[in-house]
Amino acid sequence: MASFDEKAVLKKVFNYILLIALAVVILAPFFIGIWTSFLPTMDIAKGNLFSTNLSLDNYAAAFTKTPILRYLLNTLVISTITMIAQLIFCSMSAYAFVFLKFKFRKTIFTLFLVTMMLPFEAEIIPNFATVKQMGLLDNYAVLIIPFLTSAFGTFMLRQSFMQTPIELKEASDIEGLNHFQFYWNIVLSYNKISMITLGAYSFLGSWNQYLWPMLTTFSNNSRVIQNGLKQLQSEETFNDWGMIQASAAIIVIPTIIVLFIGQHYFKSGMNEGAVK
Amino acid sequence: MLKTSTTDVVPEKKIKAKQRQGFKLNAKDKYFASLFLGPSLLILGLFVFYPMFKTLYISMFLTNTLGKTTVYVGLENYVKLMSSPDFISSLWVTFVYVIAVTVLTITLGLLLANLASQKLPGMGIFRTLYSVTMGVSVAVAAIFWLFIFNPSTGFFALLSNWLNLPVVNWLTSPTNAMWAVIITTVWMHLGFTFLILLGAIESVPSTLYEAADVEGASSRFQFFHITIPMISPTLFFVSTITIIDAFKSFGLIDLITKGGPTNATNMLVYRIYKDAFYSGNYAKSSAEAIILTVIIAFFTLLQFKFLEKKVNY
Numbered sequence: 001m002a003s004f005d006e007k008a009v010l011k012k013v014f015n016y017i018l019l020i021a022l023a024v025v026i027l028a029p030f031f032i033g034i035w036t037s038f039l040p041t042m043d044i045a046k047g048n049l050f051s052t053n054l055s056l057d058n059y060a061a062a063f064t065k066t067p068i069l070r071y072l073l074n075t076l077v078i079s080t081i082t083m084i085a086q087l088i089f090c091s092m093s094a095y096a097f098v099f100l101k102f103k104f105r106k107t108i109f110t111l112f113l114v115t116m117m118l119p120f121e122a123e124i125i126p127n128f129a130t131v132k133q134m135g136l137l138d139n140y141a142v143l144i145i146p147f148l149t150s151a152f153g154t155f156m157l158r159q160s161f162m163q164t165p166i167e168l169k170e171a172s173d174i175e176g177l178n179h180f181q182f183y184w185n186i187v188l189s190y191n192k193i194s195m196i197t198l199g200a201y202s203f204l205g206s207w208n209q210y211l212w213p214m215l216t217t218f219s220n221n222s223r224v225i226q227n228g229l230k231q232l233q234s235e236e237t238f239n240d241w242g243m244i245q246a247s248a249a250i251i252v253i254p255t256i257i258v259l260f261i262g263q264h265y266f267k268s269g270m271n272e273g274a275v276k
Numbered sequence: 277m278l279k280t281s282t283t284d285v286v287p288e289k290k291i292k293a294k295q296r297q298g299f300k301l302n303a304k305d306k307y308f309a310s311l312f313l314g315p316s317l318l319i320l321g322l323f324v325f326y327p328m329f330k331t332l333y334i335s336m337f338l339t340n341t342l343g344k345t346t347v348y349v350g351l352e353n354y355v356k357l358m359s360s361p362d363f364i365s366s367l368w369v370t371f372v373y374v375i376a377v378t379v380l381t382i383t384l385g386l387l388l389a390n391l392a393s394q395k396l397p398g399m400g401i402f403r404t405l406y407s408v409t410m411g412v413s414v415a416v417a418a419i420f421w422l423f424i425f426n427p428s429t430g431f432f433a434l435l436s437n438w439l440n441l442p443v444v445n446w447l448t449s450p451t452n453a454m455w456a457v458i459i460t461t462v463w464m465h466l467g468f469t470f471l472i473l474l475g476a477i478e479s480v481p482s483t484l485y486e487a488a489d490v491e492g493a494s495s496r497f498q499f500f501h502i503t504i505p506m507i508s509p510t511l512f513f514v515s516t517i518t519i520i521d522a523f524k525s526f527g528l529i530d531l532i533t534k535g536g537p538t539n540a541t542n543m544l545v546y547r548i549y550k551d552a553f554y555s556g557n558y559a560k561s562s563a564e565a566i567i568l569t570v571i572i573a574f575f576t577l578l579q580f581k582f583l584e585k586k587v588n589y
Contacts, residue, residue: 015391016396018391019392022391026405026406027405029420030420044429045429047433047434092316095312096308096313100308101305108317111325113580119572121524122566122572123327125327125330126326145323179305208414208527210414210527211526211549215553229416230531245423252411252413255412
């Protein structure tokens with residue numbers, strides 16, 4: 001029906017043109033970045049972007065001449081540990097707020113909410129003094145310990161745990177499960193999607209940290225990728241756009257793959273946390 | 277449909293469960309509560325509550341170069357800040373940036389989400405492509421855009437040369453540097469905003485649009501009179517998130533402009549960092565940090581108000 005309606009066809013064509021044009025604009029920085037990562041820096045410097053001297057030399061150089069692999073490893077370890085810790089500690093405190101009755105429950109929950117209003121960026125002076133005193137500077141621990149838990153994660157999981165059918169709790173009471181067993185065997189698996197969402201959220205959050213690692217790490221042994229890129233870029237020898245673009249590509253490609261795989265969960269979970 | 281029926285059942289069952297817990301589980305609950313909440317409370321206490329009070333405390337003293345407090349001065353640090361043209365200009369720059377980023381991100385995100393919510397073949401591909409910037413971190417975004425903005429070899433410079441236009445100095449003129457930071461920030465935020473708004477648009481009941489079609493309403497009319505009002509809670513939610521994030525911007529500024537040229541992009545967090553870790557003026561930096569906290573707390577409260585409404589509804 002629609003295909004014979006000229007106006008509808010025109011509208012469709014116009015829509016597709018608009019969709020494609022917008023996609024091109026949004027993706028342009030990627031295309032430009034990744035394209036130039038295959039070009040010799042000489043050609044980039046001369047503005048010869050249509051050069052045909054494509055090669056993987058910049059990638060080889062990035063891997064062999066810079067500590068980028070070490071930065072990647074550091075970040076991967078730190079982000080993974082942070083993610084696992086947040087999944088455990090946030091779900092535990094969320095469980096307490098939903099399924100346990102204790103004194104000051106409301107007050108403690110309000111404290112958690114207040115925490116969400118306090119920006120970490122405003123607390124760097126005392127926090128720096130604290131980790132310095134604890135002897136954690138320039139160490140993985142300094143990037144992990146302050147972020148073992150999060151008030152936002154607790155809040156998000158609490159919203160989700162509240163939707164757990166009360167019948168499950170009753171059945172597990174009859175079965176004689178204690179709180180720990182009920183939490184571990186039933187609540188966590190029932191709220192899998194929210195857990196995956198928080199996992200992705202905390203992993204990316206840790207991966208994207210910038211200010212705190214910049215203050216607290218100084219050597220390649222513990223430097224994370226975001227600050228590592230800056231380090232490479234500011235080094236005198238590194239006026240090498242081809243290699244800079246290659247290192248950016250090396251970092252962005254894995255996160256985009258993770259994102260595409262997790263997108264479905266991420267979207268439904270985000271909307272659940274946001275709108276329910 | 278299923279959902280409403282379960283929520284109808286919950287209250288009655290909840291009462292039963294409460295009664296049972298009332299005399300059976302309470303003593304044990306206390307033990308489990310300290311076990312489950314302990315770790316989180318310890319971390320939040322040490323790295324969120326204590327430093328907040330400490331920052332407030334430092335902000336009411338003078339400090340020496342080691343960061344030790346020396347003389348109590350009350351609110352004098354705040355008074356000084358508020359009468360310092362330098363700080364006022366920083367606040368102003370931050371507000372301009374936050375407003376521009378929020379307006380642009382929400383408008384573009386809405387445009388993309390509305391387009392991608394059409395039921396046309398191949399739409400899945402566009403949805404994926406539009407959300408791609410979610411996977412980009414500050415450093416990568418900064419590098420991609422620094423190359424585009426670069427005055428000698430950058431993409432914009434080449435484009436201007438091909439088109440015989442004058443080359444714009446993106447990073448050396450104050451206004452242009454601000455735009456460079458705004459453009460990069462909007463680009464980074466767009467994927468996330470798009471995805472959330474798309475989810476909201478998709479959950480608008482299709483019967484509303486069908487009814488409007490029968491009435492012969494144009495698609496523009498439907499967008500402004502059905503879509504926008506129906507997704508307004510989500511619009512509000514993403515706006516506050518974007519505002520809060522923009523107020524906390526640091527990485528892109530450090531990577532692209534370093535607060536320059538001539539303080540044109542010296543925003544609040546960047547100033548806090550510089551005053552403390554470059555100039556060693558901890559008291560001043562703490563007072564600035566408290567001002568940032570007040571601003572962020574205000575917008576977070578707005579967000580809570582919205583969540584509360586949604587929960588009650």
